[in-house]
Amino acid sequence: MAVPAEKAVISSRRRPQFSLCKEDSKSGARTGCITTWRGATAETPFGLVVTRKGLPSYLTLDNLGKVNGVQGMHVCASHFFGRDALYPREGGSLSEIIGQEDASPLLVLCGLRDPACYNLNLYPAAGREKISVDTEVGVKAVSQQDYIDFVRQAQPDLCLSLSDDVVGSHSKRRRERAQQRTAAWLRDSVKCFGESDGALGSVGLIASVLATEDGEENLRQARSAEALASDPSVVGYAVMGLGLGESEECRKGALQSICGELPREKLRYTSGPNTPLELIEAIECGVDVLDATFVNELTACGMAMAFPADAEGPAVSGTGRGLNLNLWSEEFTHDQGVLVPGCGCYTCQNGFSRGYIHHLLQCRELLAEVLLEFHNTHHMCRFMGTIRAKIDEGVFSEYAKSFRKLYIHQ
Amino acid sequence: MGVAGEDEQKMVGPSPSKKMRRADPGLRGANGKACALEFNILARQGRARASVLRLPHYDCRTPMFMPVGTNGSVKGLTPQQLRELDCHLVLGNTYHLENRPGADIVQEFGGLHEFSKWDRAMLTDSGGFQMVSLLHLADITEEGVSFQSPTNGQSMMLTPEHSMRIQNKLGADIMMALDDVVSSVNPSRERFEEATYRTTRWFDRCLSAHERPGDQNLFPIVQGGLDRELRAISLRQLMERDDRIPGYAIGGLAGGEDKESFWNVVDWCTAALPEDKPRYVMGIGYPVDIVVCSALGADMYDCVYPTRTARFGTALVPSGTIRLPQAVMEGDDRPIDETCGCPVCKKYTRSMLHRLVGTDSHGAILVSIHNVYYMQRLMREIREAIVQQKFPEYVRRFMAQQYPEGAPGWVVNALKAAEIDL
Numbered sequence: 101m102a103v104p105a106e107k108a109v110i111s112s113r114r115r116p117q118f119s120l121c122k123e124d125s126k127s128g129a130r131t132g133c134i135t136t137w138r139g140a141t142a143e144t145p146f147g148l149v150v151t152r153k154g155l156p157s158y159l160t161l162d163n164l165g166k167v168n169g170v171q172g173m174h175v176c177a178s179h180f181f182g183r184d185a186l187y188p189r190e191g192g193s194l195s196e197i198i199g200q201e202d203a204s205p206l207l208v209l210c211g212l213r214d215p216a217c218y219n220l221n222l223y224p225a226a227g228r229e230k231i232s233v234d235t236e237v238g239v240k241a242v243s244q245q246d247y248i249d250f251v252r253q254a255q256p257d258l259c260l261s262l263s264d265d266v267v268g269s270h271s272k273r274r275r276e277r278a279q280q281r282t283a284a285w286l287r288d289s290v291k292c293f294g295e296s297d298g299a300l301g302s303v304g305l306i307a308s309v310l311a312t313e314d315g316e317e318n319l320r321q322a323r324s325a326e327a328l329a330s331d332p333s334v335v336g337y338a339v340m341g342l343g344l345g346e347s348e349e350c351r352k353g354a355l356q357s358i359c360g361e362l363p364r365e366k367l368r369y370t371s372g373p374n375t376p377l378e379l380i381e382a383i384e385c386g387v388d389v390l391d392a393t394f395v396n397e398l399t400a401c402g403m404a405m406a407f408p409a410d411a412e413g414p415a416v417s418g419t420g421r422g423l424n425l426n427l428w429s430e431e432f433t434h435d436q437g438v439l440v441p442g443c444g445c446y447t448c449q450n451g452f453s454r455g456y457i458h459h460l461l462q463c464r465e466l467l468a469e470v471l472l473e474f475h476n477t478h479h480m481c482r483f484m485g486t487i488r489a490k491i492d493e494g495v496f497s498e499y500a501k502s503f504r505k506l507y508i509h510q
Numbered sequence: 511m512g513v514a515g516e517d518e519q520k521m522v523g524p525s526p527s528k529k530m531r532r533a534d535p536g537l538r539g540a541n542g543k544a545c546a547l548e549f550n551i552l553a554r555q556g557r558a559r560a561s562v563l564r565l566p567h568y569d570c571r572t573p574m575f576m577p578v579g580t581n582g583s584v585k586g587l588t589p590q591q592l593r594e595l596d597c598h599l600v601l602g603n604t605y606h607l608e609n610r611p612g613a614d615i616v617q618e619f620g621g622l623h624e625f626s627k628w629d630r631a632m633l634t635d636s637g638g639f640q641m642v643s644l645l646h647l648a649d650i651t652e653e654g655v656s657f658q659s660p661t662n663g664q665s666m667m668l669t670p671e672h673s674m675r676i677q678n679k680l681g682a683d684i685m686m687a688l689d690d691v692v693s694s695v696n697p698s699r700e701r702f703e704e705a706t707y708r709t710t711r712w713f714d715r716c717l718s719a720h721e722r723p724g725d726q727n728l729f730p731i732v733q734g735g736l737d738r739e740l741r742a743i744s745l746r747q748l749m750e751r752d753d754r755i756p757g758y759a760i761g762g763l764a765g766g767e768d769k770e771s772f773w774n775v776v777d778w779c780t781a782a783l784p785e786d787k788p789r790y791v792m793g794i795g796y797p798v799d800i801v802v803c804s805a806l807g808a809d810m811y812d813c814v815y816p817t818r819t820a821r822f823g824t825a826l827v828p829s830g831t832i833r834l835p836q837a838v839m840e841g842d843d844r845p846i847d848e849t850c851g852c853p854v855c856k857k858y859t860r861s862m863l864h865r866l867v868g869t870d871s872h873g874a875i876l877v878s879i880h881n882v883y884y885m886q887r888l889m890r891e892i893r894e895a896i897v898q899q900k901f902p903e904y905v906r907r908f909m910a911q912q913y914p915e916g917a918p919g920w921v922v923n924a925l926k927a928a929e930i931d932l
Binding site: 152153155156157158160161162163182192197198199236433434436446450451452453455456458459460462463465466467469470471 | 580585587590591610615618619625626840859865866869870871872876879
């Protein structure tokens with residue numbers, strides 16, 4: 101593997117830094133800030149734009165740049181399989197390949213699990229050292245080394261250590277082995293990053309902890325991961341293994357117990373929350389960075405977010421609209437209103453009506469998804485902005501409570 | 511995206527208004543009669559001309575390529591992107607829009623411009639072209655065309671009056687008269703003869719049915735197949751009505767005819783049509799065809815080709831096309847076209863696009879952006895070459911790139927007729 105640039109240049113780069121700003125007194129919620137040497141900054145908590153092959157589903161990067169409040173992207177390494185191996189193999193970094201401009205970079209977090217479509221361990225026979233990954237070019241067995249090589253070339257800002265996510269229906273033995281494998285991969289990652297030739301010098305390692313239904317086991321894993329916290333390459337932790345059909349209590353329990361064991365000053369990420377409510381819940385447990393997969397899911401099925409994203413109550417005038425608008429519905433045929441009145445997104449600001457988007461969906465015109473992704477991404481960012489403001493004001497618990505009430509009520 | 515286009519506008523005329531503007535009742539046609547169009551030729555070279563086509567919503571520059579927005583959107587591109595790509599006019603399909611969502615609904619929203627939030631010029635076809643493309647669903651009589659709706663199977667009748675009613679509701683800057691389209695490879699001369707005369711009769715019915723002549727332009731379509739005599743009849747009949755015609759379209763082409771016949775028909779028509787009116791060759795979108803038609807004195811073109819082919823991974827380049835799905839594109843770190851200034855070529859390698867086309871919508875959008883940019887750049891270059899009186903040199907350079915081994919006979923012949931020696 102070629103080192104992409106001169107060592108001297110690389111060593112002047114430093115790993116992303118996380119600084120904690122404010123902790124909520126009544127819950128685990130907190131605000132913070134991530135900065136990178138490239139000049140990307142992100143205020144936490146925030147939602148990552150979940151990408152395909154490093155790009156949003158429908159928004160070109162110039163369009164994504166028009167969405168206020170986007171701070172980072174989740175890039176899935178499994179989307180970068182060629183017929184033979186992972187790419188990029190030589191040449192540019194991920195940012196160059198996806199056409200991200202250095203002037204206003206978004207934070208790039210990279211992992212192997214696809215938040216939008218579960219892709220790990222669906223075909224188990226990958227061997228002890230490898231993990232099977234579903235990709236566009238078939239099922240691939242990926243080793244720790246393959247993944248680290250990809251990271252070295254791709255140069256994301258943050259990278260998750262490999263986690264052996266398995267769905268709950270697996271045997272106890274398999275789940276135990278998943279814990280062992282995840283822990284072993286983490287130890288190996290820390291070693292790789294520690295003795296790095298420089299190419300990993302600006303990548304922040306996020307240590308994966310595999311959540312289970314067993315509270316004791318969660319604590320054990322969190323403690324053993326925490327033991328590695330002193331290594332400067334570890335900038336944060338990821339609670340993995342969630343979002344795989346576990347119960348609400350189970351997820352909450354795992355997040356609470358694991359986050360409780362982790363050092364305060366390190367970043368926390370989790371994959372899995374899939375509704376605004378689950379998002380709030382994860383943030384209450386102390387999570388800083390999340391995948392906003394629900395943006396993609398809603399966009400793909402013709403829905404526009406309309407749940408209250410601002411501090412001041414419902415965003416949609418008139419009641420009974422629900423939390424999301426289903427633009428496929430015939431009720432919008434004659435609707436000349438914008439998706440959410442007063443919304444600042446490109447779609448609503450330019451007056452694209454519900455009726456027009458309904459029409460575009462019916463005609464299978466791609467612009468429907470483009471306009472919806474504009475709105476949904478903006479709406480998600482606005483919601484996260486409100487959450488940060490509420491934490492900073494010290495009233496997050498009250499906000500979470502009233503939001504939950506309103507959300508469930510509707 | 512920041513794309514050229516501004517310089518040229520400074521050079522050739524007043525800058526177009528930024529806001530959506532209502533129809534300007536002050537527009538005067540060439541004959542001094544009130545109509546919704548002004549056509550000013552800025553420069554001529556040989557038979558080619560560069561002009562400003564002033565329409566109620568935009569001052570378009572011709573020769574002009576009009577991307578097709580069948581259902582009121584151009585394949586995933588936002589109006590802002592289309593403006594940045596220097597598109598002046600977008601075409602909407604009457605047949606599709608009447609099927610979904612229906613002209614009444616579009617009218618409720620304030621017309622197609624308001625519905626789709628496109629503030630520059632628009633053109634709607636008559637719905638008649640679908641007679642060729644969906645012939646198995648249509649039955650043509652003197653009264654009109656009866657279609658079977660492909661969405662719900664219902665039978666609907668499209669008459670000249672009906673087409674006008676729909677297009678008046680859609681409210682585009684330019685409307686097309688319903689014509690009797692016969693596939694240009696149809697062997698029956700009687701059918702062509704019938705269609706030629708019927709097209710004129712239908713145009714008269716369109717004229718009487720047209721309710722908004724003050725802010726919408728109605729173009730008739732020259733028919734007559736590949737037959738010189740029939741084309742002459744069609745031209746003569748329509749030009750007898752010239753004082754009520756703001757511009758002409760040449761129809762019945764791009765239907766699989768041979769290239770020699772194609773350029774001949776364009777040649778006959780542009781030579782006969784009045785100098786002071788815009789000429790629109792329908793369904794033309796291959797860059798070579800556009801350069802040839804412009805040399806013969808045509809001004810407007812439309813085709814789904816650049817955007818449709820983009821969705822299948824074909825990118826337009828000065829030497830022709832490249833197929834992005836091909837295996838050789840993997841690992842190719844060059845942009846689609848090294849001379850292209852489009853936002854996609856600035857950012858993406860062929861290798862990255864190779865991985866996106868066919869599997870990801872994002873890829874289709876990116877290649878569409880490139881292809882639309884390519885077409886608009888081509889049109890800009892044609893206009894600039896005419897204004898700078900360097901059009902023959904431009905055509906020679908263009909053809910040398912497209913055909914390094916020498917242009918095919920039909921191109922040579924067509925350009926000879928346009929007084930350009932390759």
